Each structure stands twice: as structure tokens, then as C-alpha cells.
Amino acid sequence: MTNATSNRKRGKRASAAKAEAQxxxxxxxxxxxxxxxxxxxxxxxxxxxxxxxxxxxxxxxxAGEVGGTWRDNNYPGAACDIPSNLYSFSFDQxxxxxxxxSGSAEILDYIRSMVEKFDLARYIRFNQNVTDLAFDDDYxxxxxxxxxxxxxxxxxxxxAQGPLSNARFPDIEGxxxxxxHKIHSAAWDHDYDFRGKKVGVVGTGxxxxxxxxxxxxxxxxxxxxxxxxxxxxPRPDFETPNWQKVLFRKLPxxxxxxxxxxxxxxxxxxxxxxxxxxxxxxxxRLGRGHLKRQVKDRWLRRQLTPNYRIGCKRILVSNDYYPxxxxxxxxLITWPIVRLSRNGIRTVEGIEHQFDCIVFAxxxxxxxxxxxxxxxxxxxxxLSEDWQRGAQAYKSINVAGYPNLFxxxxxxxxxxxxxxxxxxxxxxxxxxKGVQTILEKNLKALAVRDRAQQTYNDDIQRRLAKTNWxxxxxxxxxxxxxxxxxxxPGFATQYARQMAELDLRDYALITx
Amino acid sequence: MAKIDLDKMxxxxxxxxxxxxxxxxxxxxxxxxxxxxxxxxxxxxxxLMWIEHVGARAFAAMAKKAPTDTxxxxxxxxxxxxxxxxxxxxxxxxxxxxxEGDELPEPNINLRLVIEWLDRYSDEMPxxxxxxxxxxxxxxLDGALCKFxxxxxxxxxxxxxxxxxxxxxxxxLGVGFTVMEMQGHGATYIKMVQMAxxxxxxxxxxGIASYFPLLNKMRDNVVAMGLSEEKLYECMQKFEKxxxxxxxxxxxxWFQIIKFxxxxxxxxxxxxxxxxxxxxxxxxGYIPRKLLPAVPSWVKELTYKPTA
Numbered sequence: 001m002t003n004a005t006s007n008r009k010r011g012k013r014a015s016a017a018k019a020e021a022q023x024x025x026x027x028x029x030x031x032x033x034x035x036x037x038x039x040x041x042x043x044x045x046x047x048x049x050x051x052x053x054x055x056x057x058x059x060x061x062x063a064g065e066v067g068g069t070w071r072d073n074n075y076p077g078a079a080c081d082i083p084s085n086l087y088s089f090s091f092d093q094x095x096x097x098x099x100x101x102s103g104s105a106e107i108l109d110y111i112r113s114m115v116e117k118f119d120l121a122r123y124i125r126f127n128q129n130v131t132d133l134a135f136d137d138d139y140x141x142x143x144x145x146x147x148x149x150x151x152x153x154x155x156x157x158x159x160a161q162g163p164l165s166n167a168r169f170p171d172i173e174g175x176x177x178x179x180x181h182k183i184h185s186a187a188w189d190h191d192y193d194f195r196g197k198k199v200g201v202v203g204t205g206x207x208x209x210x211x212x213x214x215x216x217x218x219x220x221x222x223x224x225x226x227x228x229x230x231x232x233x234p235r236p237d238f239e240t241p242n243w244q245k246v247l248f249r250k251l252p253x254x255x256x257x258x259x260x261x262x263x264x265x266x267x268x269x270x271x272x273x274x275x276x277x278x279x280x281x282x283x284x285r286l287g288r289g290h291l292k293r294q295v296k297d298r299w300l301r302r303q304l305t306p307n308y309r310i311g312c313k314r315i316l317v318s319n320d321y322y323p324x325x326x327x328x329x330x331x332l333i334t335w336p337i338v339r340l341s342r343n344g345i346r347t348v349e350g351i352e353h354q355f356d357c358i359v360f361a362x363x364x365x366x367x368x369x370x371x372x373x374x375x376x377x378x379x380x381x382x383l384s385e386d387w388q389r390g391a392q393a394y395k396s397i398n399v400a401g402y403p404n405l406f407x408x409x410x411x412x413x414x415x416x417x418x419x420x421x422x423x424x425x426x427x428x429x430x431x432x433k434g435v436q437t438i439l440e441k442n443l444k445a446l447a448v449r450d451r452a453q454q455t456y457n458d459d460i461q462r463r464l465a466k467t468n469w470x471x472x473x474x475x476x477x478x479x480x481x482x483x484x485x486x487x488x489p490g491f492a493t494q495y496a497r498q499m500a501e502l503d504l505r506d507y508a509l510i511t512x
Numbered sequence: 513m514a515k516i517d518l519d520k521m522x523x524x525x526x527x528x529x530x531x532x533x534x535x536x537x538x539x540x541x542x543x544x545x546x547x548x549x550x551x552x553x554x555x556x557x558x559x560l561m562w563i564e565h566v567g568a569r570a571f572a573a574m575a576k577k578a579p580t581d582t583x584x585x586x587x588x589x590x591x592x593x594x595x596x597x598x599x600x601x602x603x604x605x606x607x608x609x610x611x612e613g614d615e616l617p618e619p620n621i622n623l624r625l626v627i628e629w630l631d632r633y634s635d636e637m638p639x640x641x642x643x644x645x646x647x648x649x650x651x652x653l654d655g656a657l658c659k660f661x662x663x664x665x666x667x668x669x670x671x672x673x674x675x676x677x678x679x680x681x682x683x684x685l686g687v688g689f690t691v692m693e694m695q696g697h698g699a700t701y702i703k704m705v706q707m708a709x710x711x712x713x714x715x716x717x718x719g720i721a722s723y724f725p726l727l728n729k730m731r732d733n734v735v736a737m738g739l740s741e742e743k744l745y746e747c748m749q750k751f752e753k754x755x756x757x758x759x760x761x762x763x764x765x766w767f768q769i770i771k772f773x774x775x776x777x778x779x780x781x782x783x784x785x786x787x788x789x790x791x792x793x794x795x796x797g798y799i800p801r802k803l804l805p806a807v808p809s810w811v812k813e814l815t816y817k818p819t820a
Contacts, residue, residue, distance in 0.1 A: 223820075299810040302635070307576060335592040336585075338529040344819075348592030350532040350599050352819045474581075 026150040030141055032056035033435055034154030035123075036130050039068020041408035041424050042160035043111065044089055047118045048428045051091075054435055058152050059120070060144060062129035066115055068162050070108045075188040075207065076214035078104035081317050085255065086262040086419040092117070093255050095248030101237045101317075125152070133157060134376035135403065140444030140512060142404060156404040156435050156446075161372055163409045163486075164364040170202065174340035181357040185211060186364065196220040197356040200345055202337070204230060208361035209316050213324040215359070222330045223353055225337060225345065228473075229303065231287045231310045235317040263492070266418040270491050273311035273417040274467050284310045294322035303334050311416060311468035313475040363476060377402035378447070387411075390483040394453040394506065395498055397430055403445035403510070404438060406431045411485045412460050414477065416469070418492040426499035433502040437509075445510035452506035463489040516690045518582045525589050525683055530676050532600055532818035535669065537607050544666040545608050553665070554610040558617035560657050561601040563649070565814060566626050568594030570646045572810075573634035577642070586687055593680045595813070600673045602816035607669065616814055624807075631808040644767055647688030650681060685754075692767055693760040 032054055035042045038061035046057050065071050080087045084097040084107070094110050102110075115121055128146040135142055142157035167186035169175055175182075183189045185207040199219040201208055204226040216222050248255040272279035287310060295301045304322070325332050335347035344354035375383035378401050386401060393399045396413035397406055408427050415423050438446050464470055464484045469477050477486040488495050545553060568591050575587035605611050619627060634642065658674055658681070665671075752771050756762045 297809050298631070299808050335595070336588060338531070346529075346531050348529060348589055348596065349813075350530065350596035351815065351817070352531055352533050354819050 026148075028058070028150070028152050030153040030155065031058045032154060032439065033058070033156045033158060034142055034144055034152055035059045035158040035160050036133070036144065037061065037068060037160040037162060037165075038066040038124050038126075039070070039160065039162050039165075040089075040111065040421060041162065041428070042068070042158070043114055043118075043120055044421075044424060045158050045160060045408070045428045045431055046120050046123055047089075047091070047114065048432050049435065050118060050120075052432050052436060054432070054439070057123045058154060059124045060128040060130055060146060060152060061124055061126050064126045066124065067108045067111045069164060069186075070104050070111060072165070072167070072186045073188075073207065074104050074108070074190075075185050075211050077210035078207070079210060080104075080107060081206065082266070082419045082421075083262050085259050086266065087421055089114075089421060090256070090259065090425060093248075093252065093259070095245050095252070095255060097240055099237060099239055101235060128152075130161075130373050132374050132376070133159075133405075134374075134380075135378055135405070137378055137445070140404065140510070156406065156431075156438055158406045158408065158431055159375075159410075160408045163414070166364055166372060168362070168364055169360055170362040172202075172337060172340055177342055178340040178344070178358065179342050180344070180355050183357060183359045185359065185361040192357060194218040194357070198354065199223070200225065200353060200355040200358040201361060202345070202358060203361035203363070204228075205361060205363060206314060206316055207363075209318045209321040211359060211361055212330070213318075213320040216324045216327045216330050220329065222327075223355070224325065224330065224332050225347075226303070226332060226334050227336075228308075228313070229306050230313060230316045231284070231306050232290060232304075232316045232318055232321060233283075233287055234290050235319045237319065263418070263422065267491050267493060269417040273315065274469075274489060276309065276468055276471065280310055280468070283315075291322065295326065297326075300326070300332065303332060308473035309468050309471050312471050312473040313477070314416070375402065375405070377405070378445075387485075390479060390481075391485040392453065392457045394448040394456050395430070396488065397427055397499070398434075398446075398448040398453075398507075400448050400450040400453045403447035404434075404443075406434060412457075412464075412488050413495070414487040415492060415495075416487055422492045423488070423495055426496045430499045430502060437502060437504070441509060442512050443509055444512040445508070447508045447510065449506055449508055460489065516686050518580075518586065518687065518690065521683065521687055522582055522586050522589075525586065525593075528679065528683075530596075532596070532603055534676075535600070535603075535673055535818075537603050537669065537818070539669050541667045541669055542607050542609075549664070550608070550610075553608070554605070554617075556657075556661070557601055557605050557608075557610060559620055559623065560661070561598045561605070561617060561814075562619040562623045562627075563657070564594050564598040564601060565811065566623060566630060567646065567649055568592075568598065569627070569630045569810060570634060570642055570649070573630070573637060574639055574642050574646065576635055577637075577639040579639065583687075583691070590684050590687070593684070597677045597680065598814055599816060600677060602814060603818070604667075604670055604673060606816040608667075611816065616811070627807065627811065631810070640764075643688070643691045644764065644769075647685055647692065650685055650688065689754055689757075692764050693758055 033045075033049055033056070035045055035057065036059075038059050042059050042061075043066065046059055049055075049057055063071060079101055081101070083100050084094070084102040085100075087102075087107070088094055088097075088110060092114055094113075098106060115124075128148060128150065130144045131147050132145040133142060134145075136153075141153045141155060144152045144154075144157065146152070167184045169182070169184060181189070181192060183192065185203075194215060195218050197219055198221045199215055200223045201212055201215065202225045204224060208224070209230075209232065212222065212224060268279075269283075271277050272283035288305070291301055291304055295304060304325075324330060333347060333353065335349045338346045338348055340346075340358075341352055344352055345358070346352045371383050371387070377383060377386075377399070381401050383399065383402065386399070391411040393407060393410045393412070396410040397408075399405065399407070399410075406427075408424060408431075409420070413423055413427065414420075434446060437443065461484075464487070467484075467487070467489050469475070469484055469487050469489075470482070478484050571587050571591035571594055575584050575591055578584035578587050602611065602617075605617065611617065658678060662671060662674055752775070756767065756771065762768070
């Protein structure tokens with residue numbers, strides 16, 4: 001087999017990696033599946049594996065609590081942009097959602113309830129931050145080393161650490177010089193009292209537009225720094241009527257029907273968001289109408305009008321962001337930022353805006369080309385090196401040279417128009433099929449073939465070239481060179497279809 | 513002067529930023545303004561500050577229309593830098609006791625008309641038009657007026673501020689002329705046709721109607737301050753010299769138009785130009801301010817305070 005040959009060639013590096021693993025003092029007995037991260041993806045994978053009768057699972061979680069992005073993003077106003085009935089697992093629907101778009105606390109409760117309901121706690125090892133993940137070709141095992149010096153091994157590994165999990169302060173000159181309080185949106189300081197304070201918010205993305213309406217109620221003066229205005233759409237958010245909860249409880253099929261309806265409605269949005277079509281114009285008109293209705297001042301409206309095609313960057317939904325910006329204690333600054341100083345932010349118009357506290361809603365480290373920790377595949381090859389010229393995978397989930405490794409939200413799996421959880425479920429079911437294959441055929445390695453990955457990616461990149469994401473704006477979807485390793489260029493239905501089958505012709509099967 | 517590498521220019525602009533707090537506005541020297549100078553200087557500074565602000569708004573319009581990312585970012589910076597100049601000039605006025613409380617100085621009626629025009633139509637103007645008019649405005653009004661100011665005022669803080677302002681302006685002009693040359697590329701014929709079509713646009717005619725009197729009005733102000741109007745004209749000729757230094761620059765039809773306009777303006781004997789324009793200046797003086805709509809909110813962002 002091709003991989004076996006290359007394994008021999010890389011023998012030296014492999015034994016070096018093995019030697020490294022051997023010096024680690026604490027080792028556990030190998031499990032069947034090792035999952036990195038106890039957020040939606042990690043827990044969802046564990047549930048589906050369990051349901052398929054695979055119980056020998058270990059979930060490594062770097063924090064002391066489950067929930068991933070919903071544990072970390074608990075800033076005031078944090079909520080999901082997708083209706084809760086669609087932003088939840090189809091295999092564990094929740095009739096109790098209090099609103100159409102639930103807040104982060106309620107979503108976190110839902111995640112916690114799954115842990116209890118599916119008895120997942122026994123699989124989770126908390127406070128185990130993975131620092132290295134390496135494949136052992138000889139035994140067909142993945143070894144995860146954690147910062148506590150423990151090594152966990154398994155026949156298959158699932159990377160479910162989340163694509164947006166590492167909060168990052170921006171690289172603005174002088175950020176270390178600033179003496180006031182600094183808060184990142186994804187690591188909120190709940191002890192800080194904003195009342196009467198002069199507060200700056202850097203960024204006007206998805207987190208910022210949820211934080212600003214809340215902060216403006218408390219802060220003495222709120223100054224918002226915007227680089228690029230986003231498309232903001234109305235948010236059809238309302239409280240769930242009691243009759244609906246009762247109906248969903250008594251007749252779950254009604255909730256599934258609503259879910260299906262929401263799914264199809266979001267699918268239709270792909271026509272506006274992903275490709276440039278008459279629907280795109282319509283969506284832009286809706287966005288401009290929303291702005292015009294909520295902002296009467298011509299200049300402010302001009303500052304808030306996006307100068308790129310809708311869909312090119314993430315579309316935001318809010319009913320209270322524009323009104324918040326117009327509160328008497330709020331000011332929008334669109335001058336470019338020069339640097340941070342001891343007391344605040346200097347902008348190009350020559351003014352130093354001074355603050356007691358600056359909130360950075362500036363996003364995350366997106367691993368377009370790297371990985372959050374070293375991932376060593378067959379023969380010790382490094383994933384970050386393989387991905388140096390842009391991340392790529394086969395069907396977003398497997399990478400050639402990294403057998404038995406499954407990625408959730410891997411390269412080109414990002415949704416722009418539909419619930420991330422819809423995509424996630426397709427990935428999870430694929431993982432279950434993969435693990436079942438490894439077990440049933442007693443494989444040492446289920447290794448996707450290079451050529452299959454190449455063919456898949458050529459097709460993806462060809463399709464991406466025609467999308468709005470690649471239409472010229474700068475976004476975190478793209479690398480510095482403009483390579484799109486983030487988004488899936490199609491309907492969620494197309495994605496689900498490609499994930500429905502595990503085509504073994506595209507894999508090399510190496511038996512134990 | 514060779515064409516500028518715009519990417520390098522953007523890096524240069526980013527690395528040479530300054531803030532109002534870099535200047536000690538309370539340093540000695542404010543008393544060097546003579547009593548005789550004071551009232552005229554006050555009117556002059558108010559106009560100058562508004563011209564900077566008007567220039568800022570024009571750059572904002574250009575940023576929206578810029579054909580490349582680099583130019584868009586450059587224009588966004590220039591927009592903010594012109595605002596910085598206006599803020600710094602306000603800070604000077606504050607230093608010289610020319611501002612009452614936090615009040616903005618009142619713009620003269622011609623500036624008020626230009627503000628109105630910019631607010632309503634500048635975003636719809638093709639970058640060709642703005643790309644030529646703005647360098648002209650910068651040289652004729654901004655550059656020239658700053659020079660006069662330094663010839664007349666001895667306050668060292670004023671010189672310190674204008675040293676920084678002039679450095680910024682030289683970069684704005686460098687980019688301005690490079691863009692004019694870029695616009696000169698391609699089929700001249702097509703440009704002429706496009707331009708003729710634009711000239712028919714009533715919005716542009718309105719713009720011209722506000723711009724020409726503004727130039728004549730500023731000439732009157734300069735003369736009122738006891739400065740030689742010849743110097744203003746020398747500066748305007750600089751536009752013709754630099755803008756027309758290359759074949760590409762000369763091929764830009766807008767350059768040709770603005771060049772002829774500035775020639776007419778400089779020639780006091782050209783009654784064909786000056787009689788109607790001076791009449792417009794006079795006429796605009798009679799426009800009741802109440803008839804003008806409220807000033808747009810971008811005007812309210814001016815401040816003399818180095819910190820906010």
C-alpha cells in the first residue's frame with residue numbers, strides 16, 4: 001500500500017515522535033476514539049458514537065466545564081444568529097427554547113443537559129489542554145499529550161476544538177502600553193462595573209453588535225470603533241408562546257416540521273449569500289431598508305453602509321444595534337486607529353479617545369493554515385507544514401497523511417447561510433461511519449488517498465471562485481493571499497449529500 | 513517627479529501619524545499675534561479650517577469610489593488627516609482666543625454652499641472629477657493659504673503645527689497628481705465623451721457654481737488680510753506645472769479643464785470669467801442662512817480638544 005511505503009521512508013521521524021511520547025510519565029490504556037473538545041461538536045460526536053454502540057471514548061477538554069464557544073462567549077447580549085430550533089441537534093430537540101433566537105446562557109444549559117441526558121460526563125477529562133497530537137504508524141494509534149503531561153491514546157482521533165476558539169487581542173501598536181482595563185469579548189470580565197465609565201469597543205462584527213446595545217445601557221460614554229461596516233439584517237426574534245412549547249412537547253413531529261421549514265428558508269438564502277444573483281440584490285435592498293428605517297441621519301447612514309457585496313463577509317442580524325449607536329451616550333468612530341496609548345486610542349484625525357475600559361470584539365485566531373497544537377501524522381509529518389500553502393482536506397473531514405483523524409469544521413466546511421449544527425451533524429455521522437469501518441475491518445489505518453483529496457479540492461476551489469466570498473472583500477474567510485480554506489461553496493443539502501457516503505475507494509485500508 | 517508607488521506611500525502615511533496632543537498648545541508665543549492681525553486672522557482661520565474640512569469630505573467621497581484597495585485606504589487616511597488639520601487649526605484658534613466656548617466658527621456662505629453640495633452629491637461624482645478638483649483645492653486654497661499664514665504669523669506653535677500639516681499635504685498632493693496621471697491613461701476620446709456627459713449633469717453644474725465663487729471669495733479674504741494675491745496665483749500655477757509634467761497628466765481632460773479655469777481666475781483682466789463669478793460671490797452673500805438646510809452631522813465632528 002502506498003502509505004505503508006511512505007511510512008517506511010518516514011520511519012526515523014516516526015520513531016522520534018514515539019520516543020517523545022514514551023518519555024511522558026502518565027499514560028492511559030488506548031480507547032477507541034479520542035475527542036478534543038467538549039463543545040457542540042465533541043459532545044455530539046460522543047452521543048452518536050454511543051448510539052452506534054461505541055462506548056470506549058475519551059473527551060479531552062481544556063477548561064473545567066463543557067460548552068466550548070457558548071461557555072466562553074458569555075458577554076452581555078451573547079446570542080445565536082440562527083434560530084434555536086435549527087441551532088440544536090436534530091437527535092436532541094429542545095421544546096423549551098424561550099425565544100426564537102436564544103441567548104448564550106440558554107444554549108449552554110442545553111449543552112449541559114445533553115451531557116446529563118446521554119451520560120457523557122464519564123468520558124470527559126476536564127482541564128486537559130492538548131499540546132500535541134501524534135499518530136503512531138506501528139500501532140495505528142493517536143497519542144494526545146496534554147499540558148499536564150498526560151498521554152491519551154486511541155485508534156481514532158476527532159478534532160472538535162472549534163474553529164473560533166482562541167480569543168485574540170488585535171495586533172494594534174501600543175496595546176501593551178494601554179493602562180486601562182482590557183476585556184476580550186470571548187473572555188468576559190463579569191466583575192467589571194461598567195456603570196458611568198468611559199468605554200471603548202473595538203470592532204463591529206457579530207459579537208460587537210450584541211455587546212454594544214447592552215453596554216450602552218450601563219456605560220457613561222460608549223465609543224465604538226468601526227473599520228468596515230457589516231450588512232445588518234432585521235432579526236425576527238420573539239418570545240416563544242407557551243402553547244408552542246406544549247405543542248412541541250406533546251407532538252415532537254411539529255417541532256421537526258418547524259425545523260425543516262427553517263432549514264429550507266435558510267437554504268434559500270444561499271442564493272443571495274453564496275452566489276451573486278437577483279436574490280443578492282434583494283437581500284442588499286432589505287439590508288439598506290433596515291438601515292434607512294433605523295438611522296435617519298444621512299452621514300451616520302453613510303458610515304454604516306457596507307461597501308462590499310452582501311455575503312462576502314459574515315452577515316449580521318440585529319434590531320437593536322443601530323438604535324444603540326444613536327443613543328446620546330454613544331458615538332461611532334470610523335477614523336482609522338493609529339495606536340493605543342497609555343490612556344486610550346489615538347485615531348488619524350489627531351484625537352486621543354480616552355477610556356476606563358476597552359472591549360475588544362475583534363474576533364479569533366482562525367486556523368486557516370495552521371493548527372491550534374502540533375498535529376503529527378504518518379511518519380511524523382506536521383499538519384501545519386502540509387497546510388502552509390492553505391489548509392485542505394478530503395470532504396473537509398480527513399487529511400491525506402493523517403489516518404484515522406477526523407476534523408469537525410475542517411477546511412471548507414463553513415456555512416454562510418445555514419446552521420453550523422446542520423453541517424456538524426453530517427460530519428458527526430461521517431465520523432461514526434469511519435470509526436465503524438476501522439472497527440469492523442480491524443484497520444490500523446483508514447487513510448484518505450492524496451489523489452482523492454486533490455480532486456476534491458480542485459473542485460471546491462473552482463466552485464469557490466464563483467462565490468461572493470471570493471468577490472474581492474477582505475474577510476477572515478480568506479488567508480492573506482486570498483485563499484479560501486474556510487467556506488463550503490454550496491447548499492447545506494449538497495454538503496449533507498457529499499457526507500452521506502463513506503466511499504472506501506478514496507481510502508487506503510491498512511489492516512492491523 | 514516620477515510616479516509614486518502607492519503601496520509604499522500608504523506605509524509612509526501610516527508611519528508618520530501625529531496627534532494634537534503631540535503639540536503643546538499652551539506653549540509661549542500666543543501673544544505674538546498683534547491686535548491689528550487678530551480680527552482678520554480670525555476670519556481667515558475660520559475659512560481655512562472649513563476648507564480643510566471640506567477637503568476631508570471630498571476625500572471621504574473618493575474613498576468610496578477608489579478603484580483599488582490601496583487607494584481606498586489612502587483616501588480614508590487623507591479624509592481623517594484633513595479632519596486632523598481642521599482640528600489643529602481650531603486648536604490654534606482656541607489658543608488665540610478666537611473661539612467662544614465650544615462653538616464652531618461659522619463657515620462663510622460660499623463654504624456653506626460647498627458643504628451642502630459635497631454632502632448631497634460628492635458621493636455620486638465620478639472619481640475623475642474629484643481626483644482633479646481636490647488637488648487643485650489643496651494647492652490653491654490649502655497649500656497657498658498655509659504659506660501666507662506662516663509669512664504673517666510669528667507664533668512658534670503655529671509654525672510647529674503647520675510643519676506637520678504641510679508634511680501631510682505634500683503626501684496628499686503626491687498621491688493626487690499620481691492619480692491624475694493614472695486617469696490620463698487609455699483612450700482620451702472615450703474620456704472626453706464621458707466627461708462631456710458628466711458636464712451635463714446638473715449636480716456637477718451646481719458644484720461648479722459653488723466652487724468658482726469659493727475661489728474668488730478666498731482671493732478677497734487674502735487681499736483683505738493685506739497679502740499679495742499674486743502669491744495665491746503663483747500657487748495655483750504650481751498645479752498647472754506639476755499636474756502637466758507628464759504626458760499622462762496632460763491627457764487627463766479634467767486637468768485641462770481645471771487648468772483653464774485657474775488661468776481665467778488668475779487673469780484679473782478676464783472679465784468674461786470674473787464678472788459673473790464675482791457677481792455670484794456677491795449674490796451668495798445675500799442668501800438668507802435660514803434658507804439653507806441644517807449643517808450635515810459630519811460637520812459636528814470637529815473639535816479643538818486633543819483628547820475626548
